[in-house]
Amino acid sequence: MVVHLIDDSKDSREGFKDLFDDIDLKSNILNKLESDLTKQLSQFSADDFIISDFKLQNHSNNYSKYNGDIIIAEAYKNHIPGILCSSIVSNDLGLSRVLRRYIPKIIRTQELSNELYSPEYIIKTKELICNEFDNNFSKQRRPWRALLRTTDYDVEHKTVYVEIPSWKPDAKLSISLSDFPKNIQKNVMHETYRFHAIVNLDCENDQDLYIDKIEEK
Amino acid sequence: MSKIRFSSDILKRLGEELNPGIDKSILELVKNSYDADAENCIISLEKEQKTTSFTLTIEDDGYGMTSKEINDGWLVLGHSQKTKNKTPKGRIPAGSKGLGRLAALRMGSSVYLSTASITNPSINYNLTINWDDYDKQNLVDDVELEIKEQDNVSKKNGTIIRIQNIQQSFGYNEIKKLARELILLSDPFGDNPTGFNPIFKSDAFKDLEDLVKNRYFDEATYHVIAELKSSSEYHINVKDWKNEDLFVTDSLLSNSYETVPIRFELWIFVLNSTTFVNRNITITDIRNWLKEFGGVSIYQNNIRVAPYGDEGNDWLDINLQRAKSPEERPSTNTVIGRVIIEDKEELLKPKTDRSGFIENETFDELKRFCKDVLDWVAKERLEVAERRRQKERTEAPKDSDAKKEKVIELFKPENFDLEKTKIAFSEYEKAKQKEIETLKKDLLLYRTLSTAGIEAATFAHEMQTEHIKNIYLYKTSINNTVSRHVESPYKEKLLKQLQKLDFSLTALNIPSEATLSIIRHEKRKIEKVDVQSVVVSIVSSFSEFYKTKNTKVIVNQIDSSLCIFGTISSIECIIINLITNALTALEKNESDEKLVEINFDIIDSKTFSIIVSDNGNGIEDINVNDIWLPGQTTKQNGTGLGLTIVRDTVKDLYGTCSVISKGKLGGADFIIILPRIV
Numbered sequence: 001m002v003v004h005l006i007d008d009s010k011d012s013r014e015g016f017k018d019l020f021d022d023i024d025l026k027s028n029i030l031n032k033l034e035s036d037l038t039k040q041l042s043q044f045s046a047d048d049f050i051i052s053d054f055k056l057q058n059h060s061n062n063y064s065k066y067n068g069d070i071i072i073a074e075a076y077k078n079h080i081p082g083i084l085c086s087s088i089v090s091n092d093l094g095l096s097r098v099l100r101r102y103i104p105k106i107i108r109t110q111e112l113s114n115e116l117y118s119p120e121y122i123i124k125t126k127e128l129i130c131n132e133f134d135n136n137f138s139k140q141r142r143p144w145r146a147l148l149r150t151t152d153y154d155v156e157h158k159t160v161y162v163e164i165p166s167w168k169p170d171a172k173l174s175i176s177l178s179d180f181p182k183n184i185q186k187n188v189m190h191e192t193y194r195f196h197a198i199v200n201l202d203c204e205n206d207q208d209l210y211i212d213k214i215e216e217k
Numbered sequence: 218m219s220k221i222r223f224s225s226d227i228l229k230r231l232g233e234e235l236n237p238g239i240d241k242s243i244l245e246l247v248k249n250s251y252d253a254d255a256e257n258c259i260i261s262l263e264k265e266q267k268t269t270s271f272t273l274t275i276e277d278d279g280y281g282m283t284s285k286e287i288n289d290g291w292l293v294l295g296h297s298q299k300t301k302n303k304t305p306k307g308r309i310p311a312g313s314k315g316l317g318r319l320a321a322l323r324m325g326s327s328v329y330l331s332t333a334s335i336t337n338p339s340i341n342y343n344l345t346i347n348w349d350d351y352d353k354q355n356l357v358d359d360v361e362l363e364i365k366e367q368d369n370v371s372k373k374n375g376t377i378i379r380i381q382n383i384q385q386s387f388g389y390n391e392i393k394k395l396a397r398e399l400i401l402l403s404d405p406f407g408d409n410p411t412g413f414n415p416i417f418k419s420d421a422f423k424d425l426e427d428l429v430k431n432r433y434f435d436e437a438t439y440h441v442i443a444e445l446k447s448s449s450e451y452h453i454n455v456k457d458w459k460n461e462d463l464f465v466t467d468s469l470l471s472n473s474y475e476t477v478p479i480r481f482e483l484w485i486f487v488l489n490s491t492t493f494v495n496r497n498i499t500i501t502d503i504r505n506w507l508k509e510f511g512g513v514s515i516y517q518n519n520i521r522v523a524p525y526g527d528e529g530n531d532w533l534d535i536n537l538q539r540a541k542s543p544e545e546r547p548s549t550n551t552v553i554g555r556v557i558i559e560d561k562e563e564l565l566k567p568k569t570d571r572s573g574f575i576e577n578e579t580f581d582e583l584k585r586f587c588k589d590v591l592d593w594v595a596k597e598r599l600e601v602a603e604r605r606r607q608k609e610r611t612e613a614p615k616d617s618d619a620k621k622e623k624v625i626e627l628f629k630p631e632n633f634d635l636e637k638t639k640i641a642f643s644e645y646e647k648a649k650q651k652e653i654e655t656l657k658k659d660l661l662l663y664r665t666l667s668t669a670g671i672e673a674a675t676f677a678h679e680m681q682t683e684h685i686k687n688i689y690l691y692k693t694s695i696n697n698t699v700s701r702h703v704e705s706p707y708k709e710k711l712l713k714q715l716q717k718l719d720f721s722l723t724a725l726n727i728p729s730e731a732t733l734s735i736i737r738h739e740k741r742k743i744e745k746v747d748v749q750s751v752v753v754s755i756v757s758s759f760s761e762f763y764k765t766k767n768t769k770v771i772v773n774q775i776d777s778s779l780c781i782f783g784t785i786s787s788i789e790c791i792i793i794n795l796i797t798n799a800l801t802a803l804e805k806n807e808s809d810e811k812l813v814e815i816n817f818d819i820i821d822s823k824t825f826s827i828i829v830s831d832n833g834n835g836i837e838d839i840n841v842n843d844i845w846l847p848g849q850t851t852k853q854n855g856t857g858l859g860l861t862i863v864r865d866t867v868k869d870l871y872g873t874c875s876v877i878s879k880g881k882l883g884g885a886d887f888i889i890i891l892p893r894i895v
Binding site for chain 2: 009011012015016018019022023055086087109152154156157159161170172174
């Protein structure tokens with residue numbers, strides 16, 4: 001197994017490598033990503049593991065044409081396991097709830113510790129993700145078909161607010177308008193529009209909640 | 218017997234080479250009038266007819282000179298008549314050795330002197346010096362001067378010096394400098410009976426003539442008079458432009474000031490177009506006058522002590538205080554003031570280089586008194602401004618609503634009248650404009666804060682995305698290396714140090730992370746907000762940070778829904794500021810169990826309260842009523858705006874806030890009452 005390290009900061013890439021060298025895991029630093037994502041993914045195998053930073057375009061070094069969430073989600077769809085590791089990962093900062101379905105694990109840098117960064121931890125996380133490839137989900141990640149209701153639309157930020165009565169009835173969740181199928185985008189701009197989607201209803205934290213396969217009716 | 222003689226050229230050269238500038242040369246002559254105890258000294262600078270030359274006349278009512286004094290003093294160059302002794306009027310002689318006088322006298326082609334001594338004012342002595350006569354002779358001694366004696370009809374003592382045919386051109390800036398020096402040499406406040414009163418007359422520099430003549434003290438918006446009679450006996454009074462008392466106190470922050478008796482007077486000018494709308498003078502007049510004479514000067518036993526109050530000398534940190542807290546604080550460009558010191562025992566000692574006083578305890582205490590007076594005045598003004606601001610905040614929208622109703626009423630077909638509607642609409646527009654003006658004032662305050670906020674958020678983002686992440690990464694890597702490869706006892710030592718690094722990293726990370734969370738745009742959306750869950754969430758996101766402050770923050774929720782119609786950010790804003798305030802208060806608490814408690818209570822069906830308590834020492838060093846005012850802080854480098862923001866935010870939510878200085882945990886209790894929606 002090779003751990004591929006993706007980060008637009010050279011210091012961070014090297015920091016990660018030191019970490020894995022310490023625990024005798026073979027790692028590979030990616031100093032620049034292919035502009036074609038498919039071509040990039042073809043360089044990874046299902047036995048590998050990807051650790052990627054979320055925002056990959058912070059530096060003006062043309063490191064990548066796409067962000068880490070896209071890489072991890074597309075890798076997931078190709079049954080290549082990976083995690084996002086970043087100091088800021090939140091749907092408020094552009095992480096799509098729709099993509100979150102394909103990003104099973106996010107590690108905040110602040111959570112890094114010796115215990116977490118053991119070979120066992122990486123292997124365990126890899127197993128957890130590979131189980132999902134076989135439709136074997138943890139309770140928090142298990143998908144359910146759920147009814148959603150729009151409550152509000154923020155014109156300025158093109159954000160739709162929704163409620164999920166079968167999850168937390170009072171909680172308002174934001175979804176970017178562009179995450180909706182095109183032919184219902186007009187409808188969701190209005191209050192109390194109802195639709196179905198796949199949601200991990202057993203999830204406790206709204207940052208881990210995903211909304212997938214929004215139905216067009 | 219032989220003797221050294223001087224070529225007549227020497228007079229020319231000395232005159233030219235010693236001339237430091239026209240302003241300084243003229244001032245030398247004026248200083249002679251000052252030293253002669255003159256009260257009035259008229260300086261006229263007139264253009265001579267049909268030529269480009271000027272005539273300068275200096276006329277005073279000083280002691281004058283006898284024929285002997287002219288011969289043995291005035292005509293002797295390089296001999297100083299200046300003594301350490303004060304003049305009969307108590308002035309310290311200001312003139313120099315007579316070389317400056319020569320430079321001045323040589324400005325023209327001839328000098329005419331006319332003088333009558335106080336010892337015999339009925340006789341007038343006059344003398345004319347034609348410099349051309351010297352140019353024609355080889356030696357100075359070759360020119361004979363005749364002092365003529367005449368009856369003095371007026372029988373008034375004094376001296377007139379007239380320098381004619383001055384070829385030099387007078388620069389505006391040189392004359393302006395002269396005007397300033399003239400005033401500062403004397404008493405710019407014009408109320409000292411022994412004061413020296415220079416009068417500058419010049420058609421060519423009419424505006425500068427006015428500058429010397431004019432005193433705009435009556436135009437000041439505030440006149441502060443602070444008298445320190447003895448160390449613990451003082452009285453401060455602020456009068457308005459009508460000379461009526463505005464604020465009075467016999468109590469400052471400190472009970473005693475161990476210094477000499479002083480009288481501190483300050484004239485504060487509010488230079489805005491509104492305050493000057495019905496006056497005969499313009500803001501520019503006053504601004505120009507203050508530019509030259511603004512600042513606070515010190516007069517010790519009637520003599521001005523330089524450099525206090527000179528341009529660039531802000532010895533009371535007036536500008537610094539204004540920069541720290543701009544509201545209702547003057548700058549040196551908007552005040553003129555003086556500190557009159559009665560110091561018979563000369564406890565204030567001048568520095569050897571005459572650049573002010575040695576900064577001993579007496580001087581430090583004097584400064585402290587003056588600064589405390591300025592702080593008190595600023596606070597009083599702030600209170601007035603705040604009351605006005607609060608009134609405007611409440612009344613402006615009401616007034617605008619009433620005017621709007623009137624317009625709507627007139628639009629009804631049965632009431633419609635075009636002219637009346639036009640008037641009503643114009644009134645509505647004015648009311649709306651007033652409302653906007655009120656909000657603009659708020660905007661100004663909050664714009665300052667948002668600048669600081671943007672800086673903090675940018676810094677936080679930069680830290681979060683790269684630096685903090687790298688510190689965590691490398692710290693973890695070092696930790697691994699130490700655990701695996703380093704032997705005891707260094708291993709334990711290094712791991713302990715890494716643990717401490719972790720603690721500091723948390724303290725650094727949490728506020729950066731929370732700063733980014735606060736500015737999320739959806740938090741500014743107006744909606745039904747569950748207050749308790751917002752409070753729990755914000756406290757939880759800062760919890761690691763509170764640990765680094767050794768403080769436990771407990772939120773005691775109640776089993777009822779407490780919702781408001783407002784924004785999440787407004788509740789976060791109230792809570793963060795109140796907790797920050799509590800943390801500051803707890804810094805003084807040496808106890809190991811620092812505690813902040815947040816409780817909720819339902820008051821009635823329509824209102825509920827949030828109470829933020831701490832176990833600090835309560836509110837100290839500041840009046841309880843003052844804590845809400847902008848700029849009021851007991852924390853060094855604090856902005857003093859946190860509680861002002863709390864009050865404004867609560868008010869925007871139609872709530873109220875109050876404080877108990879010693880609350881249930883021993884520290885302050887901040888009570889926020891908000892309207893509740895179901």
